[in-house]
Amino acid sequence: MTTSGMEPFRETVTRPDSSYVQAVKEAGMKVVGFFCSYIPLELLDAAGVLPYRIKGISGRDTGPGTTYLSSRVCTFCRNALTLALEEDFSFLDGLLGTNTCDPVRRASQNWTIKNPPSFNEFVHVPRVYREENISWYTAELGRLKSNLETWLGIEIKDGEIREAIESRNRARAILRELSRLRARAEPPISGSEMLAVSVSYQQMPVGDFIEAADKLLSERREMKTDPGRVRVLLAGGMLDDPDYVKFIEDQGLDVVADAMCFGLRSYADDVDLDKPPLEAISERYMLHFPCARMGESFPLRWERMLEAYNEYKADGIIYQRLKFCQLWGVDSHNMAPLCEELDMPLLYLEREYGFFSTGQLKTRLQAFTELIEDRKTLRT
């Protein structure tokens, strides 16, 4: 299953300085990198800069990153810091650090000390979401807006933020529609393709993204595909590598839904256009489908995961987590009894960024597929 509609996204996820990034730079626009789904793209769009979510490069040696972060920190952070130290992100004009998690905070701190970009801000994103915390984040976004204005020598007007919200809402609506195609019995878009598209959403100019995603949606709406296979929901922490998902799918599974920060969590929720823009953005980002970084967040995350599981008619859950990622090291504990209670097969995969032991993984995935198929057979 492949169409020309996928080309822009494939290109975007393959290399850091995609043709879109190059075009933006040639046009004199600035590019600002960030690490986390809690950073609002809308504010950067409104400032006229390209928001660029940091991802690594599969298979890249992480030596320099490991020197600064040690081998006890996840391979994603080591990979990303390596790219920063080796100038692969030299097209970035700025970096927004966050307290997403301790390793991401340390990676961005090491980055800005060793190779400082011209604009360098740290955004404190609260880890709980009562009214007090949401107000705090609104104020934090106000500070970020003001610092962006000073850096760029511009004023960011409310109207511009509203326009940016509209565009991003539009982009997210297309993403949701594309994703919903996977609810069909014969999904016309694969999980790996869907991941490539949603990663691109966080790296491409929003206008270009809407155009390309719209085209892909038109193509796929009409597409006839092979009969569906075993359907799984892919959950867990940071995963930006479509090849990893493809490997899963190559073993006879369809990844029909996900609950990951580069995936559904980044486009499941919109910003309310009827509220003052910064307040609306703050609410959307603080209250969106939550990451495990948020305290007390598991019940809400589980509820959203369950919704997706049912909506996409999944047969099981694959839960993946990067080795040393502490935030996602607890959900596995919380999910296991719930999955058992609801009779939902669960496969737990621990992985390294950009590398995987294909033989072992293949065996486990094939066994999981057989398990689900046997259960289906027994039921019928």
Add this chain to the structure above:
Amino acid sequence: MAILGKERWQVWEEAYESILILQDIFSEESLDRTHGALLVVYRDYIEELFRAIDSNKTIIYGNFAVPGTLMRGFDTDEVFWLQLEALSVIQGLVGEPAVWNAQYVDAAEAAGMAPDICSVDRIALGGYLEKVMPPPDAGFYLTTPCDSQTCLVNSMVFETDAPTIVVDMPYGATREEVEYVGRQYREVIEFLQKNTGLRYDFERLRDACDKYNRMMRLIADWVTLRRTKPACQPCETLSLMAAVVTVFSGHDNGIDYATETLAELKEMIARGDRAVEGDEVRAIWYGDPMWSDINFYNWLEGECGVTVPMDMFGYFHADSLIDTSSEVSMLEDIAFNAMRNFPMTRQLLGSMEDYLVDYRTLCQDYEADFGIIPGHLGCTHGWGAIGMMRQESDRLGIPLLVFEFDMLDPRITPRDDLEVIFQNFVEDIVKPRKFGS
């Protein structure tokens, strides 16, 4: 044996029994005032825990950085605040970590918690799953000092189903950030009153703040006097300080402990005691303590000739006393204390510079010959600063020893291995630099 006439969980029983045995031993060694005081405060703690269960007190769970002073605005006849880490630390100090901590680590992992999460939090969850902690009526947690603590919150909310409130700790400690945490503390008080039926009394809090200030003044004097050269008070005393301050802030036991430790140090200085016979090499222990094997510190002094005049867990500051003039001033100063006077949060939660500055200051003020980064396996924010720490040590011209271990689980790095690591580093690098080959 039975405590207070009742059979109890074996893990607490054994710790209690150890305390009584050690008290017998130390009563004959009247010079060891720090240990004597420590045993008293932890004996009282365990007794208080069991009284709380017997009298059906409200039990509130908290994590490592929850300020004890704040909790004392509630009537302690009605409430017992149980820090989830207390069990593992007590095992480290007076129990058998190789038996009990290991058992709870395994229990948490068997229940699906990832093995790379900090052992402090795996033990807390494992202890809860093994039912050696009374079930809570409510939970109050802080998102500090690390990710692993936030993970623990998520699992405790899931496991206990008790009403829970979490306070978000910001990146720095600016005025706005302090006010932000102060306002959240106010929410905590309202939340706990509403969900437990307890009544909060700011007069009681004021009394606790006064006690906190008295304790912190004593500790500040102790922190300054620890600069004495050659070092006289044993280095294990350092790692005990945070264990006491955490639980006994705003409590008479905290004052008693600080009084005894300071008095002991003054006596040692007056007598001209030395922690190490002969020439000492001085180190700053910059990270988690060796609670998995507290005797290691004695070996370090006795066999290796290394003294540790200051570490991260003993480094408290008197510039953060609590202004008791109003409710707001108390809440905000308790907030400021949690941000800037609490080990780990102070150094590790915010900027890299916060972390490096304290290291630099400690090395200079305490005239360190080398630095030690105890690489606790679950401490990702410590590991994430390791490259910059090496650079900082190079800049200071001070060798840096980095080693892997687990602060509560002695199975990770055997004692023999640690001894070889330290011996080699001190003999091959530190001593030749200081004394010449």
